[in-house]
Amino acid sequence: MTTIPVEEVLRKKQTFERGDEDRRSLIDPRAELLALEAEGELVVQRIDREAVSVATKYGREKRIQKAHLWHHKSCGQCGHIPGYSTSIFWVMRKLGYDYHDPQDQTSCTAWNYYASATSNSAAQAAVAVRNFAAARETGYFPLIHCGTSYGHYKEVREELIRHPELRDEVRKIMARLGKELVLPEEIVHYSEWFYAMRHEIAAKAVRDVSGVVATVHPACHYYKLVEGDAIYDPDIYGGQRTAVVTGLAQALGAEVRSYSTWFDCCGFGFRHILVQRDFTRSFATLRKIEVMKAEADPDVVLTHDTGCVTTLDKSQFAAQAHQRNVGVAVLSDAQFAALAMGAHPYKVCQLHWHSADYRPLLEKMGIDHEQAWAEFQADIKRLENGEKRYLDWDDVDA
Amino acid sequence: MTQTDTGPGAPAEADARLKLSAAAGYADVPLAEKERLFDEVRADPRFGDYLYGCYECGICVAVCPSARFYDFSPRRIAQAAAREDAELVYQQMVEDIWECSQCFSCVRCPRGNNPGGLVTIMREVAINNGLASAKEALVGYSRIIYKIMSTGTQVSPDMLQEDAFPDWGPETADVSVNLDLWRRALPPETLHTTNTGWKVADSTLIELYLIWLHTGALDMIADVDPSLHAILTEVMEERLEEEGIEI
Numbered sequence: 001m002t003t004i005p006v007e008e009v010l011r012k013k014q015t016f017e018r019g020d021e022d023r024r025s026l027i028d029p030r031a032e033l034l035a036l037e038a039e040g041e042l043v044v045q046r047i048d049r050e051a052v053s054v055a056t057k058y059g060r061e062k063r064i065q066k067a068h069l070w071h072h073k074s075c076g077q078c079g080h081i082p083g084y085s086t087s088i089f090w091v092m093r094k095l096g097y098d099y100h101d102p103q104d105q106t107s108c109t110a111w112n113y114y115a116s117a118t119s120n121s122a123a124q125a126a127v128a129v130r131n132f133a134a135a136r137e138t139g140y141f142p143l144i145h146c147g148t149s150y151g152h153y154k155e156v157r158e159e160l161i162r163h164p165e166l167r168d169e170v171r172k173i174m175a176r177l178g179k180e181l182v183l184p185e186e187i188v189h190y191s192e193w194f195y196a197m198r199h200e201i202a203a204k205a206v207r208d209v210s211g212v213v214a215t216v217h218p219a220c221h222y223y224k225l226v227e228g229d230a231i232y233d234p235d236i237y238g239g240q241r242t243a244v245v246t247g248l249a250q251a252l253g254a255e256v257r258s259y260s261t262w263f264d265c266c267g268f269g270f271r272h273i274l275v276q277r278d279f280t281r282s283f284a285t286l287r288k289i290e291v292m293k294a295e296a297d298p299d300v301v302l303t304h305d306t307g308c309v310t311t312l313d314k315s316q317f318a319a320q321a322h323q324r325n326v327g328v329a330v331l332s333d334a335q336f337a338a339l340a341m342g343a344h345p346y347k348v349c350q351l352h353w354h355s356a357d358y359r360p361l362l363e364k365m366g367i368d369h370e371q372a373w374a375e376f377q378a379d380i381k382r383l384e385n386g387e388k389r390y391l392d393w394d395d396v397d398a
Numbered sequence: 399m400t401q402t403d404t405g406p407g408a409p410a411e412a413d414a415r416l417k418l419s420a421a422a423g424y425a426d427v428p429l430a431e432k433e434r435l436f437d438e439v440r441a442d443p444r445f446g447d448y449l450y451g452c453y454e455c456g457i458c459v460a461v462c463p464s465a466r467f468y469d470f471s472p473r474r475i476a477q478a479a480a481r482e483d484a485e486l487v488y489q490q491m492v493e494d495i496w497e498c499s500q501c502f503s504c505v506r507c508p509r510g511n512n513p514g515g516l517v518t519i520m521r522e523v524a525i526n527n528g529l530a531s532a533k534e535a536l537v538g539y540s541r542i543i544y545k546i547m548s549t550g551t552q553v554s555p556d557m558l559q560e561d562a563f564p565d566w567g568p569e570t571a572d573v574s575v576n577l578d579l580w581r582r583a584l585p586p587e588t589l590h591t592t593n594t595g596w597k598v599a600d601s602t603l604i605e606l607y608l609i610w611l612h613t614g615a616l617d618m619i620a621d622v623d624p625s626l627h628a629i630l631t632e633v634m635e636e637r638l639e640e641e642g643i644e645i
Contacts, residue, residue, distance in 0.1 A: 073588070073595065073596050074595075075546075075551040075552040075553050075554075075595035075596075076552070076553055076595075077595075078551070078588075078589055078595035078596045079551065079552075079553040079554050079555050079557070079558075079594075079595040080553060080555070080557075080558060082555075082581075082584050082589055085586065085589065086584060086585060086586060086589070089585075089586055090585075101586055101587070101588050102588075103588060103596070103597050103598060103599040103602065104599050104601070104602045105596075105598070105602065106550035106551070106598060106602060106603075106606050107546060107550060107551045107552050107595065109546055109552065111546075111552045111553075112542060112543060112546045112552055113518075114500035114518070115500075115539070115542070116521075116525070116535070116536060116539055116542070116543060117518060117521030117522045117524070117525050117532075118525055118536075118543055118615070118618050118619050118622075119613075119615045119618070120522060120613060120614065120615055120618065121442075121443070121444065122613040122614075122615075123609055123610065123613035123614075123615035126609040126612075126613060127606070127609055130605055130606070130609065134602070151502075158447075159443075159444065159447075162443075162447065163443050165443070166443065169613075173608070173609060173612050173613065176608060176612065177605045177608060177609075220501040220502055220503060221501075221502065224501070224502045224503055224505055224506070225502050225505070227505070263461060263503070264461070264463060264503075265463050265499060265501035265503055267463060267499070268499070268501070269463070269464075269499040269500070269501075270499070270500050271496065271535065271539065272499065274538075274539065274542060275537075275538045275539050277565060279464075279467050279468075279499075281565065282467060283463050283466070283467065287463070287466070314563070314565075314566040314567070315565075317565060317566060317567035318565040347583070347585075348585075350584070352569070352572065352573075352580070353569070353573060353580075354569065355566055355567040355569045355570070376583075379583060380576075380579055380580075380583060383579055383582050383583060384579065389582065390582050390583075390587070390590060391582065391583045391584070391585055392585050392587075393585045395585065396585050
């Protein structure tokens, strides 16, 4: 005879009750921050310049400051695909908006955290708050380049709002550094700035991209981590997917085609891309690139995060050796916008750091890549013969 | 810190491919030890934010990239934690958690669970307790931890070496050969570096070292990688001493 341990089952069932407090993503983190500031718990850096209002997933209004921005750079972008960062700066310069590119900035360290767990909540929060405090000291408002930094900083903000003991610990550490517990009024990803500014960007476009077909890979840490903060627009995908990247590409005139595995991640995996790349290569090609090629046949894959550009771009080489259906350019939205605005493909967009063949895309955009490469090589010659030590912004637009 | 170097010691007749306690030798680890580790997981302040129970609907598995390529299931992670099954949680800490991609696709969960977040906590406990799975997961990864903790940027241009990334195509070798020139050709002044992602100010680095030391983050690797811990400790203490900062 079988006896069901009813009491044991009921005891376990209790863990399935949500309880009085629903601790899922906060509906309005900005309001929570301001309330905590009023209690003297932390300091909120305000948006203090002209801003564009956008809609987030559940309808909350988010404001994106247009100028006077503190660029929180990405280690993966700056280190391995530097044209990503350079394109963000270049577009901002072309639109005439001032910014600050700080040395008083560390990585968010979240890539390592998600890869190895060799850190903890207090350290991760302290790193984030130190960077935010450094931004506030300059008077510039932070703009986050990396999707993982953006997502992780939103996680940190939630943890700081929910857990007073964590605030206490971080406040003590900041006091030792001579800083306060500072968080910005909004945590803003650069692709949100590009979305907010898309019509100004499109107005400055000098290259016709109407013949370009793009597929968009939305970055997991942009819209899955603390999802309520991501931008959604009823006019883009019916409001069912994030509107960044796609909104920009469409404003520039490109055709964005859908594909069935759009929700899948790129395969980056954090630790996998560095020490277990068989997984990364397989996922990136089998679940993303090949599906895009079969269903949408794009000229370019556009995405908006460090890891996604790296993974989708670098993973194609090995698959090509096996005659798989791969071989498509992978660019960030910032690089694509910069090219449309007339940026040099090598001096600004630094496409020679990429692996997948981007030349057919350049040809479709009317760019003579052979001539552009010769121009870049001429500049390199100037560095080699000592005529200049470094190239600067004047050189790239010469 | 407790040393719990208790990886699976499979009996000779066991099938090591099976994820079963009896076959993998998990039964050799006392239940009290497994419960102690689970208590550490549960004591993390985020645990309650990440777990609300489970419908067993499988949405998290359907969207999980690791579930497609490994014997890994975010549903099992949430289930084991919700059932307070210390045995299964221990098995997952030994076998499963390092397969997770940390993409957080699983937060699509209709109950609001965050299995990826639970994995983050379980990984931290595995690192803090020097579990064999954590040591194994960090093989080949030490240089990354060294880079992020000592320089403030995680990856650097000089990591792009052909022998490290042979599968990334010939462009990696081009970058490596031309690295200095190509970095000097970048218009932002902060990007002229080769051994860090960008130029990090000395004062900033010192503040970062103080964060690693004061939060115990540096000591987390003492058990899983004693050599790296010793090197990083020396680097940081020497630098702070130069600045006249007492720890």
